Amino acid sequence: MPELPEVETVVRGLRMLLPGRSIVGVRLGKTDFIDDPASLEEGLPGSRIASVERLGKFIRILLDPQQSAAQKEGRRNLIVHLGMTGRLAVRPAGEPFPPHTHGFFELDDGRELRYTDPRRFGRIVLVPESGIAAFGGRLGDEPLEISAREFQRRLGGRRARIKALLLDQSVLRGVGNIYADESLWRAGIHPARLAAQLSRTDLARLRQAIRYVLRWAIRLGGSSISDFVDAEGNPGEFQIRHRAYHRHGKPCFRCGTTIRQMIVAGRSSHFCPKCQPPPRGKRGGARAAAHAKRAA
DNA sequence: AGCTCTTCCTGAAAGC
DNA sequence: TGCTTTCAGGAAGAGC
Numbered sequence: 564m565p566e567l568p569e570v571e572t573v574v575r576g577l578r579m580l581l582p583g584r585s586i587v588g589v590r591l592g593k594t595d596f597i598d599d600p601a602s603l604e605e606g607l608p609g610s611r612i613a614s615v616e617r618l619g620k621f622i623r624i625l626l627d628p629q630q631s632a633a634q635k636e637g638r639r640n641l642i643v644h645l646g647m648t649g650r651l652a653v654r655p656a657g658e659p660f661p662p663h664t665h666g667f668f669e670l671d672d673g674r675e676l677r678y679t680d681p682r683r684f685g686r687i688v689l690v691p692e693s694g695i696a697a698f699g700g701r702l703g704d705e706p707l708e709i710s711a712r713e714f715q716r717r718l719g720g721r722r723a724r725i726k727a728l729l730l731d732q733s734v735l736r737g738v739g740n741i742y743a744d745e746s747l748w749r750a751g752i753h754p755a756r757l758a759a760q761l762s763r764t765d766l767a768r769l770r771q772a773i774r775y776v777l778r779w780a781i782r783l784g785g786s787s788i789s790d791f792v793d794a795e796g797n798p799g800e801f802q803i804r805h806r807a808y809h810r811h812g813k814p815c816f817r818c819g820t821t822i823r824q825m826i827v828a829g830r831s832s833h834f835c836p837k838c839q840p841p842p843r844g845k846r847g848g849a850r851a852a853a854h855a856k857r858a859a
Numbered sequence: 860a861g862c863t864c865t866t867c868c869t870g871a872a873a874g875c
Numbered sequence: 876t877g878c879t880t881t882c883a884g885g886a887a888g889a890g891c
Contacts, residue, residue, distance in 0.1 A: 645885095
């Protein structure tokens with residue numbers, strides 16, 4: 564599933580291909596994951612792609628209005644979220660396309676930007692430039708840019724489980740299930756621990772772990788599971804570097820203990836029970852401990 | 860505030 | 876072998 568490193572990989576690819584190109588036509592298949600399909604089909608042709616950026620897990624394609632005149636709309640942003648199985652690729656217009664390709668954005672150089680998404684958990688929205696600040700405002704900080712102090716402030720003291728906070732896009736933008744598990748493993752923190760129980764050192768270590776893991780994953784072109792590929796169709800290589808994610812039943816790279824899996828924050832979570840000690844009192848954690856205390 | 864459950868959707872994997 | 880069932884999972888919304 565595309566998370567920050569995968570989206571960054573796609574964005575870097577698109578950045579080589581799209582800026583300067585104009586959209587000359589739009590064809591859509593199924594549109595139930597597109598906010599306003601008609602406005603894409605009618606409003607996009609003629610606009611010129613100015614830039615491609617990443618906003619957390621969102622891809623932001625900035626469009627200059629059509630030269631002609633007619634509409635005096637300002638700049639707009641084609642915002643794409645890949646969901647779980649979304650893919651964006653730039654291919655020659657005549658080339659056969661894979662099943663579940665629901666968006667075709669024809670370019671002025673004979674190629675087209677294609678959106679493919681079997682499960683359609685993705686999202687495509689057109690946001691006017693004037694609305695982009697509000698859009699970004701709903702997202703938390705960039706994990707690669709957040710300072711140690713700010714990280715401490717955003718997460719420290721929260722009563723939620725640390726895993727839930729890492730996945731919360733309004734806290735940090737871009738971290739998903741894979742990189743949450745990988746970062747927690749690296750930092751030696753159990754996913755079910757409450758953020759408020761973590762020490763300053765724990766949080767500092769976690770921030771560093773997140774930075775390390777994300778940067779490494781970006782360098783390797785992301786993780787290819789659920790067949791992720793970049794803008795040119797190449798798979799990433801970080802999946803072979805996973806230390807925790809989907810490794811339940813296998814030995815921990817650090818201590819050899821068997822990696823376990825449990826549901827935390829409604830998500831399947833993978834961790835080493837030895838390197839990442841559970842919140843006080845083995846299974847049950849703080850909740851069971853509080854329960855026992857009350858009963859006693 | 861934060862947790863759990865549900866919904867969306869399809870293909871892969873497990874079950875029989 | 877082949878059909879049926881279950882499940883995963885990002886995000887949002889409901890209900891507790």
